Amino acid sequence: MVQFTPVAGPHTHGGTSTTHLMFLVIAALVPATVFGLYLFGINAVIVLLACVSSAVLFEYIGLKLLGKSTHSALDGSAILTGWLLALSLPPSTPWWIAVSGVFFAIVIGKTVFGGLGQNPFNPAMLGRVMLLICFPVELTDWRLPNPPQQGADGLLLGEQWLSTNAIDGVSAATPLSQLTGALPSLSELTTGHHAGSLGETSALLILLGGLFLIWRGIIHWRIPATLLLSIAIPAAISHAIAPESFGSASAHVLSGGAMLAAFFIATDMVTSPTSPKGQILFGIGCGVLIWLIRTFGSYPEGVAFAVLIMNATTPVIDHYLKPAVFGQPNRFSL
Amino acid sequence: MLGLRKKPFSGGIHPRGHKELTENTAIVSSEEPRRVCLSLQQRNGVVLRSHVNVGDTIVKGQLVASGPNDMCVPLHAPINGVVEAIQPHVSAHPSGLKTNTLMIKGNGDPTWGIPHVPCDTSKLTPEEIIQRVLDAGIVGLGGAGFPSGLKLRFARQKGVKTLLLNGGECEPYLTCDDRLMREKAAEIAEGAALMVRAIGCEQAIIAIEDNKPDSISTMQSAVADRPNLSVQIVPSLYPMGSERHLIKAVTGHTVPPGQLSTEIGILVHNVATAQAVFEAVRYQRPLIRRVMTISGGALEQPTNLIVAMGTLVSDLIARCGGLKMEAARLVAGGPMMGQVLPSPFVPIDKSIGGILALSADEIRAEQSHDCVRCGRCVNACPMGLMPFQMAAHSRVSDLDGARHFGLDNCLLCGACSYVCPSRIPLVQYFQHARSSLNASRTMERKSAHARQLTEARQARLMREAEAKKAAKAARSKTRKRPARTPRKKADSTDSTPTSN
Incomplete structure (x- = not known):
């Protein structure tokens, strides 16, 4: 038998699906995440699990409210939102704060606008900013990493590593809050052995995940490259002029959420x-804003704000910066 | 060597080729069909006038129908036999439109009714070559179906410098041009040379995608002793077969949007058309058969066949061993731009290059989801458009919005739909928007025409009224004196027009 309903071509497909893309992004996040869990212990695991599971739950409720198929709750987009929010939180965040952040991200950030593809702002960053404003103390309580040590009889798990009580542990400054002072060494910044958010500490592992995404064609190099360059260039210039009051380019790029933002947050497809x-303009805007907020703003970290501000410009950018139509002369195209 | 490494144009995709199904077996000439159906309605809607009647005995190659002008190519009998009926029959139109069709019952005799002796082509003038191409009923065999002779004549008037022969064949599955270049390279080269003479241009370039090494080497040796012919290798990238993109890949020039390639001195023809031109000019043989790829995962024996025009698709499938599994879709043309066949009893016409019986695994039909604005369609679009925006506007019938994002420049190549992770049927939206636009344009034209007629009528009435008035005035002037005295009588005669 042959089916004879008329449909337009193409009568074949490349085979990618949104779910496939989302899970590839999650896969790319796994190394940095596992390393974060290794550094910060049980509480970090709780934060991650709370974020991911509550994201799926809120997405399910949201889809129900929108009257859409609830199968999409597991299509990876909600999991990714929860996951990214978890990575950007301090590992000592109480689970209920994390869950309220996810609620804001999914329900206010996405469902209210009509679900997947309709949200103007990156949901994870929206949740992050809400938490930062509502819970400033918990959201800036940074702990030194306390990874398991190789002891005489097997792995030695520190008390702080095993603790689920967020009050324990040694508070410390993040590299960003002391950009001009005593910084962790460059190797510490690259490998991630310093205080910071759950999944943002190891620039190297995030870079690896990002390169994997570029290699698989999930993201394009334009946003990450321009974003990092636009942080690095103003930082390098200002540092050369006044090293005592401006952080160096490497410190800016390798610390805080810059790497995660460049490869995983600013590249969010929807926003x-x-x-x-x-994309180039967007990357430049994000990078410059991150540097400006970090340097002159009252918050030590500017990634979330910068990304949200640029998200707001996306419709305008897409309206005016259309690609050049093939054959049209004298148009700059990339 | 331009652009073997670099992509010659932005966008484009690399769809899975599936060419291995048919590319390594020689073209098979199928036996004479028992029956052919020749639609009298051409693709552009013009209806041809039949020269034969029911019951007439006709011979292979005989002219059976022709149109009012050169825009409609004549139709020739593809087999020897008898005209059984002239009645409506399903055509290749996706809606299953029924058109008036000549049904010819064959007698199985493969000989041509009229002897086609080779002639010395070097003595022919360009206009004679063009006339022979027109008389043979040749249309572009790449799919557009425009009369080739007209294209040649137009190119001659425009002073085209370069003839580009499209051997790209970028559609997956199709290998008929590839096989033709391997098996009839000399005829293609001769056809190209004839077309060069007909146009009066300097050179012909045969462009072949780099995934056809055998075709490249065969064509290269076929053109080795012809200084004005050359072979150029282009990267395999869909849609290389698009005229504009092939020109960019071969010459580096771009055709401005809304213009024809002849504006920059280039004419593009398909390689199969060149072979048909050779037969038409050298033997004066009409175009009554063509090489077609019959392929697809649901087909028992995918083959390249020489097919007589008017053969039914069902006969072709039977010729290829039938279906080995359920065919989820029957497509005329390639899988990217081909059209769904409404029925297996559709007859082949000149512009169908392949028949695909695709299995469900090959189609990968899936439910479409919300657009996530991933931008893959923007990266894939060879025309530099924003397909997801066009689709969003088309979906709500905001046609102006869709045009703002490039609907008019869209090739309907399907690269965007192929890469869309949300499975949005983008091309379907564009076709809908295009046809709505066409419909509204037709309406506009009609109402403008109607307005014109009304205005003309009013102007005419006014003119007549004025003329009448002037005549009356003139008349009253001439008989001013005599009309004065019987005043009442004059008034009454004026008001009755019959008195004139």
């Missing part, structure tokens, strides 16, 4: 521009 020129 970033789609045209090549637009």
Whole structure:
């Protein structure tokens, strides 16, 4: 038998699906996440699990309210939102704070706008900013990593590593809050052995995940490259002029959420521009804003704010920076 | 060597080829069909006038129908036999439109009714070559189906410098041009040379995608002793077969949107058309058969066949061993731009290059989801458009919005739909928007025409009224004196027009 309903071509497909893309991004996050859990212990595990599971739950409720198929709750987009929010939180965050952040991210950030693909702002960053404003103390309570040590009889798990009580542990400053002072060494910044958010500490592992995504064609190099360059260039210039009051380019790029933002947050498909020129402008905007907020703003970290501000410009960018139509002369295209 | 490494144009995709199904077996000439159905309605809607009647005995190659002008190519009998009926029959139109069709019952005799002796082509003038191409009923065999002779004549008037022969064949599954280049390279080269003479251009370049090494080497040796012919290798990238993209890949020039390639001195023809031109000019043989790829995962024996025009798709499938599994879709053309066949009893016409019986695994039909604005369609679009925006506007019938994002420049190549992770049927939206636009344009044209007629009528009435008035005035002037005295009588005659 042959089916004879008329449909337009193409009568074949490349085979990718949104779910496939989302889970590849999650896979790329796994190394940095596992390393974060290794550094910060049980409480970090709780934060991650709380975020991911509550994200799926809220997404399920949201889809029900929207009258859409609830199968999409497991399509990876909600899991990714929860996951990214968890990675950007301090590992000592109480679980209920994390869950309220996820609620804001999924329900206010996404469902209210009509679900997947309709949200103007990156949901994870929206949740992050809400938490930072509502719970400033918990959200800036940074702990020194306390990874398991190789003891005489097997692995030695520190008391703080095993603790589920967020009050325990040694508070410490993040590299960003002391950008001009005593910084962790460059190797510490790269490998991630310093205080910071759950999944943002190891620049190297995030870079690896990001390169994997670029290699698989999930993201394009334009946003990450321009974002990092636009942090590095103003930082390098200002540092060269006044090293005592401005952080160096490497410190800016390797610390805080810059790497995670460049490869995983600013590249969010829904909220970033789609045209090549637009993506470059978006990356530059994010990078410059991150540097400006970090340097002159009252918050030590500016990633979430910068990304949200640029998210707001995305529709305008997409409207004006369309790609050049093939054959149209004298148009700059990438 | 331009752009073997670099992508010659932005966008484009690499769909799975599936060419291995048919590319390594020689073209098979199928036996004479028992019956052919020739639709009298052409693709552009013009209806041809039949020169034969029911019951007439006709011979292979005989002219059976022709149109009012050169825009409609004549139709020739593809087999020897008898006209059984002239009645409506399903055509290749996706809606299953029934058109008036000549049904010819064959007698199985494969000989041509009229002897086609080779002639010395070097003595023919360009206009004679063009006339022979027109008389043979040749249309572009790449799919567009425009009369080739007209294209040649137009190119000659425009002073085209370069003839580009499209051997790209970028559609997956199709290998008929590939096989033709391997098996009839000399004829293609001769056809190209004839077309070069007909146009009066300097050179012909045969462009072949780099995934056809055998075709490249065969064509290269076939053109080795012809200084004005050359072979150029282009990277395999869909849609390389698009005229504009092939021109960019071969010459580096771009055709401005909304213009024809002849504006920059280039004419593009398909390689199969060149072979048909050779037969038409050298033997004066009409186009009554073509090489077609019959393929697809649901087909028992995918083959390249020489098919007589008017053969039914069902006969072709039977010729290829039938279906080995349920065919989820029957497609005329390639899988990217081909059209769904409404029925297996559709007859083949000149512009169908392949028949695919695709299995469900090959189609990968899935439910579509919400757009996540991932931008893959923007990266894949060879025309530099924003397909997801066009689709969003088309979906709510905001046609102006869709045009703002490039609907008019869209090739409907399907690269965007192929890569869309949300399975949005983008091309379907664009076709819907295009046809709505066409419909509204037709309406506009009609109402403008109607307005024009009304205005013309009003102007005419006014003119007549004025003329009448002037005549009356003139008349009253001439008989001013005599009309004065019987005043009442004059008034009454004026008001009755019959008195004139």
